[in-house]
Amino acid sequence: MVQGKRWVIGKPFEGSLTDANFHLEEFSLPNLNDGEILVEAVYLTVDPYMRMAMISRPAGDTIAGEQVAKVVESKNAEYPVGTHIVTSPGWVTHSISNGEGISKIDPNYPKDLPLSLALGTLGMTGRSAYIGMTEIGQIKAGETVFVSGAAGAVGSVAGQMAKIMGCRVLGSAGSDEKVAYVKELGFDEVFNYNKVKDIDATIKGLAPNGIDVYFDNVGGDFSMMMIKHMRIYGRVVVCGAISEYNLTDPQKYPSIFCHLLFNSIKVHGFTNFHYTQLYPKAIAQLSEWIQKGQLKYREDVTEGFQNMPKAFMALFLGANKGKAIIKM
């Protein structure tokens, strides 16, 4: 019998998280039935959405999440031992699958790229950037695009895509080091939102004629302020609202409805899981751009399954530098 480890909720998630919200336990996996495979995690991912996914879930529930895993035992001819797959059993070292809801790493996956990218730029975060910029934001060459959370896993891809597609790209990030990195990626203008004295005036200075597409990763006050910089026919792509995920009190924001109305602005939220039909196109395009050297990526790799909570909490402190990945 195989012994696995899993991270479960220690104390239900409310407000900012601490070590007490996480509990590591061992569990036994049963023997395989026909058609099943036993997989072992190789890379796991921590993502901000997990904070929302686990809200109001009780202590003892396994924390949700995706991983790249390797088949270590198989009673399913489709998935021989050694096959790499992407699966979502949560924060666990081992799991059993009957093949439903998992996907093999594409045979065309570039051999020279790390498999961990299947959880980032060539996975959930990359395709979110792609779907947000194309299907939702409908960006066009010559437009001015603003990306908040520009140094993040989604934001860095979103901004580079907009550059590749011929837009003028502006962004904000939380430290000078992140600003320098985003500039290296080719953004036209970036500022440290923790440092500039007047964010409103900074944006006005960078985009005196307004923003066509705002790709929003952060929500909250910052994004409410951004709305009034939108041009006529502007599109707000609501990809994430990380500044709100740990809040416990309801927020009060100034009304934006008149500005939306009189400037014909569209605000469109989206969750990549609702656009699965676009995944193959997204991954093919992102992969091509990486291989041509047009799209760069950065991973923030934490070694060791035991360090998952630390890596997860770091996302909400802005401590990660690139896509947060856990290496087993």
Ligand SMILES: NC(=O)c1ccc[n+]([C@@H]2O[C@H](COP(=O)([O-])OP(=O)(O)OC[C@H]3O[C@@H](n4cnc5c(N)ncnc54)[C@H](OP(=O)(O)O)[C@@H]3O)[C@@H](O)[C@H]2O)c1
């Ligand atoms: N719609 C979808 O399908 C989809 C898919 C994936 C992700 N998302 C969302 O997209 C956003 C970015 O995700 P990601 O994976 O790219 O994360 P990430 O950027 O790799 O990590 C989170 C970053 O958010 C910023 N942040 C943390 N707390 C913040 C706060 N209170 N206010 C403003 N910024 C804060 C920090 O960057 P700074 O230091 O620069 O502030 C931090 O490094 C998240 O809101 C996430 O939920 C949505």
